[in-house]
Amino acid sequence: MASNDTDLTTRPSVTVHAPGSTASGVEPTGAPVMQLRDVSVYYGSYEAVRGTTMPIQQNQVTAMIGPSGCGKSTVLRALNRMNDPIPGARVSGDVLFHGQDLYARDVDPIQVRRRIGMVFQKPNPFPKSIYDNVAYGLRINGIKGRLDDHVEEALTKAALWDEVKDKVRKSALALSGGQQQRLCIARTIAVKPEVILMDEPCSALDPIATAKIEDLMFELTSDYTIVIVTHNMQQAARVSHYTAFFTAEVDDKQVRHGRLVEFSQTGKLFTNPTDKRTEDYITGRFG
């Protein structure tokens, strides 16, 4: 699916993704690899997030920030259909990936997740060896031969190879938390997705491990598009090119919904926000 020349975008406001423009280091005005259009996520009859419209630019880091319960993780998980197994979870609107709606009837969620990977809040390496953790995705995707090279490449890209090259056959559970998280990133990039979703990847890590992951994210943008959910505004300001600010609103029936308040380039959002709520949040007056 999702060849680069499928294009279902119809709205003029959406930058059309041109085939072949996957060069790295594109300017912040790069083409969107994903596009959310009026996306709402429901758990049963409860509308957790209401009407989100935003692009995800190629080879850029897009951050989602906001207070707890504002639906940013929910939106992130909607980007590669990780909400599917939750009973009653439902998405309305369009989540477009190269113009193709990920929630179209004939789309296989497995194919989606092979192209849009995810790194979780808590490092969750498999209770296997370091090698097997990285090789797992390769094996299930039927990549045969020269597994060793692929594993080394992924670990190198995740800035972990030097630390683990002598013990790749040892259990991944013996690594420190920061190393485990980089292993999870290595495991994700081993299958060469286009987009990597990160759900608060540093919230369980100390500042040094956090700095390593942030550096790594910067490196990875040459090959990958990254979407990161973070509680940490400084982190969003440091690592991202674009920032989406979400908040929770209470409607007239006293029901809370997550809403996207503002989306813009990170520099602008943090220095010159358009919306009063964004300003209150980033200046610490609320949240």
Place this chain on the structure above:
Amino acid sequence: MTVTAPPATRPAAGGPDLTRAALSGRRRFTNHLATAAIWAAVLLAVIPLALVTYTVISKGGGVMSLSFLTEDIPNSYRRVGGGMAPAIVGTLLITGAAALMAIPLGVFGAIYLNEYGKQRPLARVIRLMADVMTGVPSIVMGLFVYISWVLLVGQQTGFAGALALACLMLPVVIRSSEEMLRLVPEELRQASMALGARKWKTTLTVVLPAAISGITSGSLLAVARAAGETAPIIIVTGIVFSPNWNLFDGSNTALPAQIFRNASTSFPAAQDRAWGAALTLIVIVLGFTIIARFISSRFAIKER
């Protein structure tokens, strides 16, 4: 120059007293009481275990010999000597066949319940039925197999015994395996899913290996319990006095059945054979346990 600090048993003036002596008498008493209660519980649990082991070894050890393990059962209870070979063969074959039927089926059932069925109506019904099945007395299971299989094929066979034991093991395997699968962290399933693994692949390569040692323990308990079942064996497998290696043709026997028959006679020779059979059974179950532990440690995930 070495500085020798005085032992810090007295707090500095005004500091908190951290010594045990500072505890109130009531708390110290409670502490000692709890410790004593725990030790008493351990002793109470160990005494019967030790007594059973000692009695079986001392009474069964006398008749234990190579000939006891390899010779046929004497036709007459009164006769001294002979062995338990037919019952050993029967126990190994019948329990083994039962395990081969019940464990894979039970583990697959548990996978369905925990990974696919979850709280669906069908899964709830299966769970309820498994719980009810756990409570069915073994003699009832024996009668069930008698009317549904023995009468059908027209003879008592070792396989009928295996069927009865498998029916007894199945619910235990299902429920214990399900509990073990439930302990596998959801994060691992999510990680696998996010890498583009299909559900069966995740179950097979991530969930099952993470739960395998617990599943093995649960299955072992079921095997050990089945190996000791007496009533269904007597009802559906009949009795033989020389080894029958064919599960599907002719009667068979097993150690618990022989313990029952020989122990309930008044002849010392038969009673000795019953003790010998008991010792053999315990050793066989112990052997199963060791082998299964070894196998599961091969699969199990090493922490370091």
